Each structure stands twice: as structure tokens, then as C-alpha cells.
Amino acid sequence: MAPVVVAEALTKRFGKLTAVEDLSFSLEPGTITGFLGPNGAGKTTTLRMLLGLARPTTGRALVFDRQYAQLDGPARRVGAVLEATDFHPGRSGRNHLLILSRAAGLHDSRVDEVMGLVELTGAAKRRVKGYSLGMRQRLGLAAALLGEPELLILDEPANGLDPEGVRWLRDFLRAYAAEGRTVFVSSHVLAEVAQTVDQVLIINRGRLVVESPLTELTARVGGAVRVRTPRQDDLAATLRAEGLEPTEAADGALLVPGTARERIGDLAFAAGIPVHELATEGASLEEVFLELTADAADAAEADA
Amino acid sequence: MIDQFRSELLKIRSTRTTLGLLLTMIALVLLFALLGGLLTKASGLDEAGEQRDQLGIGGIATIFAALAGVLVVTSEYRFGTIRPTFVFTPRRWRVVGAKLVASMAAGLVLAAVAIGLTWLIGVAIFAGRGISLEVDTGDVLLIVLGGFVASALWGAIGAGLGAILHNQVASVIALLVWVFVLENVLFGFVPSVGRFGPGHAGDAVSGMTGDHLLPAAAAGGILLAWAAALGLAGLVLTARRDVN
Numbered sequence: 001m002a003p004v005v006v007a008e009a010l011t012k013r014f015g016k017l018t019a020v021e022d023l024s025f026s027l028e029p030g031t032i033t034g035f036l037g038p039n040g041a042g043k044t045t046t047l048r049m050l051l052g053l054a055r056p057t058t059g060r061a062l063v064f065d066r067q068y069a070q071l072d073g074p075a076r077r078v079g080a081v082l083e084a085t086d087f088h089p090g091r092s093g094r095n096h097l098l099i100l101s102r103a104a105g106l107h108d109s110r111v112d113e114v115m116g117l118v119e120l121t122g123a124a125k126r127r128v129k130g131y132s133l134g135m136r137q138r139l140g141l142a143a144a145l146l147g148e149p150e151l152l153i154l155d156e157p158a159n160g161l162d163p164e165g166v167r168w169l170r171d172f173l174r175a176y177a178a179e180g181r182t183v184f185v186s187s188h189v190l191a192e193v194a195q196t197v198d199q200v201l202i203i204n205r206g207r208l209v210v211e212s213p214l215t216e217l218t219a220r221v222g223g224a225v226r227v228r229t230p231r232q233d234d235l236a237a238t239l240r241a242e243g244l245e246p247t248e249a250a251d252g253a254l255l256v257p258g259t260a261r262e263r264i265g266d267l268a269f270a271a272g273i274p275v276h277e278l279a280t281e282g283a284s285l286e287e288v289f290l291e292l293t294a295d296a297a298d299a300a301e302a303d304a
Numbered sequence: 305m306i307d308q309f310r311s312e313l314l315k316i317r318s319t320r321t322t323l324g325l326l327l328t329m330i331a332l333v334l335l336f337a338l339l340g341g342l343l344t345k346a347s348g349l350d351e352a353g354e355q356r357d358q359l360g361i362g363g364i365a366t367i368f369a370a371l372a373g374v375l376v377v378t379s380e381y382r383f384g385t386i387r388p389t390f391v392f393t394p395r396r397w398r399v400v401g402a403k404l405v406a407s408m409a410a411g412l413v414l415a416a417v418a419i420g421l422t423w424l425i426g427v428a429i430f431a432g433r434g435i436s437l438e439v440d441t442g443d444v445l446l447i448v449l450g451g452f453v454a455s456a457l458w459g460a461i462g463a464g465l466g467a468i469l470h471n472q473v474a475s476v477i478a479l480l481v482w483v484f485v486l487e488n489v490l491f492g493f494v495p496s497v498g499r500f501g502p503g504h505a506g507d508a509v510s511g512m513t514g515d516h517l518l519p520a521a522a523a524g525g526i527l528l529a530w531a532a533a534l535g536l537a538g539l540v541l542t543a544r545r546d547v548n
Contacts, residue, residue, distance in 0.1 A: 052394045053387060054546040069394035080391050086384035088319055095318040096385075103311035103392045143388055 002065060004029050004151050004182045005050060009059035012045050012206075019045040021206040022059070027184055029150075032177045034197035034214075035186040038293050042206035043186040044082070047155050050184075051080055063151065075104035079144030080153040084136045084160055089129040093120055093139050096128065101146050114142040133160030141169075152176065154185045158192045170196045190289040194260050204293040217288065224257040225264050228277035238271045239264070253277065308398050312376065312406035321375060322410070329368040329414060333421050336361045341429035349430070352438040356511060359426045359439065362419035362451055363510040366458040369411030370479055373462025376407045377538070378472035386547055396543045400467050404460045404535045411459030415452045423448075446520055447511035453524060454506040460531040461502055467538025470545075491516070499523075502530040 003026035010023040020042040027033050037043050048054040050061045052068035063078055064071065071077055087096055097111040115121050118138040123131065131139065137160055144152060152173075158166050173183050173196055187193045190200075200217055202210040210217065227246075229235045232254060239246045239256055246254040256264055261280050268275045316322050340358050341349075348354055377400075380386040393399050430437055439447075462479065469475045483503050491498025495516035498504060507514075508523030518526065 048547070051391050053390055054548075071394070074394055075392050078391075080388075082387050082391075083384055086387050088379065088383045088385055090319045090321070092318070095314065099311050099314050099318070100388055100392050102314060103308050103389070105307040 001029050003027055004064060005184060006062040006065075007046070007050070007059070008062070010046065010049055010056050010061055011058045012042075012049060012054065013057045019206050020049070020056075020203075023203065023206070023208055024059075025201055025208065025211055027151075027182055029182050030177060030180045031199060032173055032183040032185065032197045034190075034193040034200045035184060035203070036190055036193070036200055036289065037186075037188065037203040037209075039188050041188075041203045041293070043188075043203065044155055045206075046203070047080070047082065047153055047184075047186060050153065051078070051082075053082075073104070073147070075100070075106070075147035075149065077147070077149050078151045078153065079147065079149035080155075081137070081140040081144045081157055082155045084133060084140055087128040087131075087136060087139065090127055092125050092127055093131065093135075093142075094124040096139065097143055097146065100143050104147055106146055110146055114145045117145060118142045134162060134165045137161055137165070149181075151182045151184070154183070156186055156188070158187060158189070166192065190286055191260070191262070195262055195266075202289065202292055209292050224255040224280075225259055225261050226253050226255055226277065226279045227264050227268070227275060228253040229268065229273055229275050231273050234271065235268055235273045235275075238267055238273065242267060305398055305402065308393055308402035309405055312399075312402045313409065315380075316372070316376060316406060316410055319379075321379065322372065325368055325372055325375075326414065326417065329365065329418055330421065332364055333361060333418050334425070336364070337422050337425040337429075341426060346433055346435055349433075349435050350438065352440070352443070353513075355426075355430070355437065355439050356443055356447065356513075359422060359444075360447055360451075360511055361426075362415070362422035362447075363454065363507065363512065365411070365415040365418035365451065365455045366506050366510070367483060368414050368418075369407070369455040369459040370462035370465075370483070371476065372410040372414065373404075373407035373459040373464070374466040374475045374479055375462075375472070376403050376410070377463050377466030378470060378475050381470045382472045390547055397539055400463075400535075400539045400542050403467070404463050404538075407459035407463035408456040409459075411455035411457070412452055414459075415455035418455075419448055419451045443511060450510040450520055450524070454509040454527060457509075457527045457531040458502070458506060461534050464531065464534030464536075464538040467542045468534065470542075500526055502527055505530070 005027040007023050007025050010020055012020040023046060035043055045054060049056050050063060050068065068074060094111060094115065098108060101108065101111050115124050118141055120135060120138055120142060123135060137157060157169060161169060177183050185193055197214055199213045200210065201208065236246045236254060244256050244259055246256045249255050261278055265275065265278055349358065380389055389399055390396060465479060466475045469478065487498060487501040487503045490501060491504055499516050499518050504517060505523040505526040508517040509520055509527055
């Protein structure tokens with residue numbers, strides 16, 4: 001299948017500052033891709049170029065084989081959440097959505113559907129002024145979902161969400177991608193998306209540092225999760241069923257390479273297996289992430 | 305395009321800003337119409353020219369139409385809603401075009417309220433004070449229709465200005481400084497040029513007469529040219545600039 005998003009040597013300069021430099025990547029349908037990098041790495045600028053809000057200095061950004069502005073009925077193909085603050089504070093959440101759905105030529109009833117989907121029905125007629133940051137994030141997501149798009153582009157959607165909200169979002173995105181649709185989600189915190197994404201793009205200072213499936217990245221980590229349980233055999237079986245390869249440590253704990261601590265904890269919990277110890281040994285994903293972005297930063301400084 | 309227009313109309317209707325603008329205008333119309341109608345001596349209101357001034361107070365709608373037009377564009381930049389707006393409608397000329405038309409519609413509504421109120425009060429006061437209406441039918445048509453035309457075009461001028469500058473405060477200041485200071489200075493010193501300004505053209509369209517003002521029809525053409533020029537400039541600049 002043709003890629004959903006293609007960036008070809010995307011470059012964006014603001015005067016002397018190069019925000020994005022020679023960035024190329026593509027996204028396959030049905031995948032969730034994490035777009036990672038520290039603040040100021042060029043993530044938002046890249047997303048704005050994909051969505052036709054900013055013009056690339058050189059290079060091209062294509063969505064469904066076209067420049068975004070050339071799409072017919074873009075809201076039915078692409079949904080985007082850029083900033084959690086893009087609302088008129090004096091307007092109700094429902095009116096915010098009605099305005100967008102009318103612009104896209106959608107039926108008004110779709111507004112009430114998406115409000116239900118993000119669990120904002122009770123606050124629909126309230127002015128956005130009174131919404132919490134988490135509610136605003138969900139309202140932004142509701143707007144993105146109006147046209148039932150095939151591609152979702154989310155810029156730092158977990159900002160301002162409480163842990164429950166983050167989990168809700170994770171489950172939502174997984175279910176969304178399971179329907180064959182594509183998600184492109186940016187974050188400056190790897191842990192936020194590590195359990196959700198299939199592949200990661202890591203950029204730093206506007207340049208692509210890593211493009212790989214998450215499993216490859218975790219393999220690169222070399223570290224493992226150490227987990228101790230009184231029901232060791234049960235847990236080992238559970239983990240194997242998930243494609244993980246636990247080994248037994250000298251002290252009787254299990255060592256599980258290539259995964260995140262959170263995942264092991266979730267799996268054990270789901271299987272009803274008590275956990276007495278859960279820790280990351282060696283480098284964590286987060287450390288690798290920091291190391292990768294720091295390397296690039298040093299290299300960039302050396303270039304200068 | 306129709307979809308975008310419906311969207312823009314809902315934007316205007318769904319905040320209290322518009323209501324505030326409308327109420328402020330109504331308060332000013334009431335103030336001026338009542339003061340002028342009740343405090344002016346009867347002998348100062350029995351001539352057609354003076355009655356026209358009294359009945360032309362509704363022309364105040366033009367400045368409110370312009371402010372409405374400015375807000376239609378700049379509040380989107382101020383609150384960041386311009387991003388979802390352009391993500392949903394990436395062909396930006398559609399957005400700006402719909403905003404120009406919606407601002408003209410807002411101008412018509414403001415004109416209807418201001419002119420209607422002015423006439424209601426004016427005619428009631430004349431009747432109450434036993435002053436007979438001296439304004440002839442042609443003038444009535446000019447004041448009413450011209451007032452509508454001027455407000456609609458000023459709505460587009462405001463939207464065009466907003467689409468050029470994008471910044472709300474800068475646009476409002478630019479509008480007020482031009483209308484209340486610069487154009488008056490220009491008209492005061494060089495009336496042969498100043499009368500081509502949008503403010504004085506607007507006055508002339510809505511039935512005001514005075515030394516140096518253009519005839520209504522010519523002024524209408526000039527005002528239309530201003531609206532078209534600013535609208536087009538706003539369209540081009542908005543389409544070309546990045547949205548942050």
C-alpha cells in the first residue's frame with residue numbers, strides 16, 4: 001500500500017535559524033508512529049508543513065500523495081490536534097465543533113457523536129473558558145475526529161492529561177489504528193508513547209536521528225526489565241505469550257529484555273499475577289532517547 | 305463556499321463579542337438620537353437638512369460594521385482558532401472570501417438595527433413635538449439604502465484590514481486612527497483628496513451632504529473600490545503567510 005504521509009527532504013528556515021533540515025520519512029497505513037524529540041527539535045514545524053499551515057523552504061510534504069491544500073474534503077481524510085489552546089474561550093465546546101463541521105460540510109449530528117466519543121457530552125454547552133486542560137485536549141481530539149479521518153496527526157496530545165487520561169488516549173489510539181487507520185503522534189517524552197507506537201521517528205535540531213520500529217529501538221537498549229514474583233512460571237508463560245523472552249536471573253528473578261517496565265507491570269496485572277519487584281536494569285528506553293538526542297546535539301555543536 | 309459561509313456566520317453568532325458590539329452601538333444610537341431629537345430647538349429641526357442629520361445618525365453603524373469585520377478575522381489569530389480553521393479549509397481564499405461576505409452580512413444587520421432605531425426615534429420625536437417631516441422620498445431612500453450599502457462595504461473593509469494585519473489590537477487601532485484622525489486631517493487640509501477616503505465616501509453614500517463630499521453614486525463606487533482593494537490584499541497576504 002502507498003504510504004499515507006511522505007516527507008521529502010523537508011527543510012524550513014526562519015531567517016538564519018534552520019528549524020527542520022533535510023527531513024525525509026514515510027508513514028505506512030495502519031501504523032502508529034511516535035514523532036519524538038526534545039522541545040524545539042522541529043516537531044511542530046514539521047507537522048505544520050504536513051498540514052499546509054507553513055510552507056517548506058525546500059522539499060515537499062505529501063499526505064495521501066498530495067500536498068495538504070490540494071486534498072478534496074481534507075477533514076474526511078486527515079484529523080489534526082495542534083495546540084490545546086486553539087479555542088475561543090467565550091464559545092461553547094459544541095459551537096466550536098459545529099463551526100468546524102459546517103466548514104467541512106458534515107452533518108451537525110456528527111458533533112454530538114464525537115462529543116460523546118471523547119466523553120464531553122455533559123460539558124457541550126459550557127464555554128471553553130471553564131474547561132480543564134484535559135477537557136480542552138479532548139475537545140481538540142473531538143474536532144480532529146469529526147470527519148472520521150484515515151490519518152490522525154497529534155502534537156503533544158498527552159500534555160495536560162492526567163494518568164487516566166493518558167491511558168484513555170493510548171487505548172483510543174490503539175483501537176483507532178487497529179481499524180487500519182494511521183496515527184502520527186509527537187511527544188517530547190518517550191515514555192508517553194512507548195507503549196502505544198509501532199515505530200519511532202526521533203528528531204533533534206531539525207534532523208532525523210532515528211527511524212526504526214520500536215522493537216529495534218528497545219533491542220538497541222540492551223537493558224532488561226527485572227521482575228520478581230511468587231508465581232514465576234505463570235508470569236514467564238504470560239510474557240512468552242506476548243512474544244517476550246524472559247530469562248531467569250541468578251537470584252530467581254526474571255529478566256525481560258526489549259520492553260518497558262510499564263508493559264510488564266500491565267501484563268502481570270491483567271493476568272492477576274502479584275509482582276514483588278519491578279525495575280529496569282541497564283539503560284532504559286528513556287536513557288537511550290536522551291543519549292540519542294544528546295549525541296546529535298553534540299554533533300551539531302561540533303559542526304558549528 | 306456556502307459551507308464556509310455558514311461556518312463563519314456561526315463564529316460571529318457564538319461569542320458575546322458580537323452582542324457587546326451590537327449593544328454598544330444601540331446605546332450610542334439611543335444617546336445621539338434622543339439628545340439631538342429632544343434638546344435641539346424645534347426651529348432647528350424644521351428644515352430638511354437638519355432632519356436629515358437627525359435621521360442620519362444610524363450611519364454610526366459603519367464604524368461598528370468595520371469593527372465587526374476586523375474581529376471576524378483577527379479573533380481567529382488572537383485565539384489560535386485560525387489553525388483548525390485552515391486545517392479544515394486549507395484553501396485559504398475560501399476562508400477569507402467567506403469572512404468578507406459574513407462581515408458584509410454583519411454590516412447589514414448592524415445597519416438595520418441602527419437605521420431602524422434612528423428612524424423610529426426620529427419620527428416619534430418629530431410627531432410628538434409637532435414637527436412635520438420635510439425630508440423627501442429620494443432622501444429617505446438614500447439615507448436608508450445608502451446606509452445599508454455603506455455598512456456592508458465597511459464590514460468588508462474591516463475584514464480586509466484584519467486579513468492584512470492579522471493582529472487584533474493593531475487592526476483596531478489602525479482602523480480608529482484612520483477614521484477619526486488621519487482621514488479627517490486629510491479632508492480638512494486637502495478635501496479634494498480626502499473626499500475619496502473610505503470614511504467620507506461612506507458618509508456621502510449614506511446620504512450626508514456637505515461641502516466637498518462626492519455625489520452618492522460616485523462615493524458608492526469609491527467605497528466599493530476600497531473594500532475590493534483591502535479585501536484582495538488581505539486575501540493574497542493571508543494565503544501567502546505561514547500560520548504559526
